[in-house]
Amino acid sequence: MTPSQAKHRPVAVERTLEIFSDSWSFAVLQEVFFGVRRFGDFQSNLAISRSVLTRRLKHLVAQKILERRRYSTRPARYEYRLTERGRDMYPIFVAFRQWGERWLDDAESHAGLRLIHRPCEHGLDMKFCCRHCGKEIHASDVHYDLASSA
Amino acid sequence: MTPSQAKHRPVAVERTLEIFSDSWSFAVLQEVFFGVRRFGDFQSNLAISRSVLTRRLKHLVAQKILERRRYSTRPARYEYRLTERGRDMYPIFVAFRQWGERWLDDAESHAGLRLIHRPCEHGLDMKFCCRHCGKEIHASDVHYDLASSA
Numbered sequence: 001m002t003p004s005q006a007k008h009r010p011v012a013v014e015r016t017l018e019i020f021s022d023s024w025s026f027a028v029l030q031e032v033f034f035g036v037r038r039f040g041d042f043q044s045n046l047a048i049s050r051s052v053l054t055r056r057l058k059h060l061v062a063q064k065i066l067e068r069r070r071y072s073t074r075p076a077r078y079e080y081r082l083t084e085r086g087r088d089m090y091p092i093f094v095a096f097r098q099w100g101e102r103w104l105d106d107a108e109s110h111a112g113l114r115l116i117h118r119p120c121e122h123g124l125d126m127k128f129c130c131r132h133c134g135k136e137i138h139a140s141d142v143h144y145d146l147a148s149s150a
Numbered sequence: 151m152t153p154s155q156a157k158h159r160p161v162a163v164e165r166t167l168e169i170f171s172d173s174w175s176f177a178v179l180q181e182v183f184f185g186v187r188r189f190g191d192f193q194s195n196l197a198i199s200r201s202v203l204t205r206r207l208k209h210l211v212a213q214k215i216l217e218r219r220r221y222s223t224r225p226a227r228y229e230y231r232l233t234e235r236g237r238d239m240y241p242i243f244v245a246f247r248q249w250g251e252r253w254l255d256d257a258e259s260h261a262g263l264r265l266i267h268r269p270c271e272h273g274l275d276m277k278f279c280c281r282h283c284g285k286e287i288h289a290s291d292v293h294y295d296l297a298s299s300a
Contacts, residue, residue, distance in 0.1 A: 120283035133270035
């Protein structure tokens with residue numbers, strides 16, 4: 001495979017998938033999206049071991065998805081907050097969840113958790129619209145251009 | 151960890167991630183979303199080896215994302231089409247791409263490919279709206295209910 005032939009290879013996707021290298025990273029991120037910030041709360045909500053949680057938090061900080069901030073000096077205590085880069089992952093997270101809930105009919109897959117959209121109090125049902133024309137996006141309405149890369 | 155404590159573990163997400171076990175599966179799916187159906191076209195568009203492509207197509211068929219259909223009898227030839235379950239993965243795919251394009255500033259990550267929304271001919275810029283109230287969805291507007299699972 002020569003480099004010029006490889007232009008379709010989805011490097012962006014590959015690198016994004018690396019960030020969610022395992023489901024625990026995703027689980028931690030889910031908790032953050034719901035407002036959890038502190039080590040102890042992650043641990044009790046997820047029933048995750050200290051060492052696994054520590055590794056996942058480090059990974060997410062290294063990937064600049066979370067940042068670690070001190071919120072108390074004596075004793076020194078830290079919390080974890082989403083960066084803008086991390087906040088921007090929310091659609092990926094919801095798209096995954098929504099697909100899983102629809103298509104994995106294993107009852108366990110729902111894990112007893114229901115997302116609610118606060119402004120209307122309905123169960124979260126996301127649709128994907130074009131920011132320019134406002135229409136709902138379907139695969140058949142999208143084509144691609146090969147930009148002028150060599 | 152007892153089962154009842156594990157209710158937050160994102161089984162749906164984990165199982166969905168398994169389907170995209172590697173970036174080539176994603177690359178194949180991307181081609182399908184753009185209308186590619188035949189083995190030879192996947193192969194030349196992706197510059198992928200026969201054996202890697204064969205494995206990925208089998209994986210996607212086994213996961214009921216694609217289905218294999220005969221389109222010619224003599225010789226017997228097959229093409230690959232999205233199932234409804236597969237078509238429904240489109241938002242995941244676009245959400246990943248969009249995040250990667252925005253945040254992975256490696257020029258290579260764009261891979262020379264630009265998605266265009268046909269109805270308005272703008273570069274694809276997706277927003278995520280509530281199907282019920284139509285508002286754009288932000289993480290801070292979503293909370294969760296623990297359904298009455300044990």
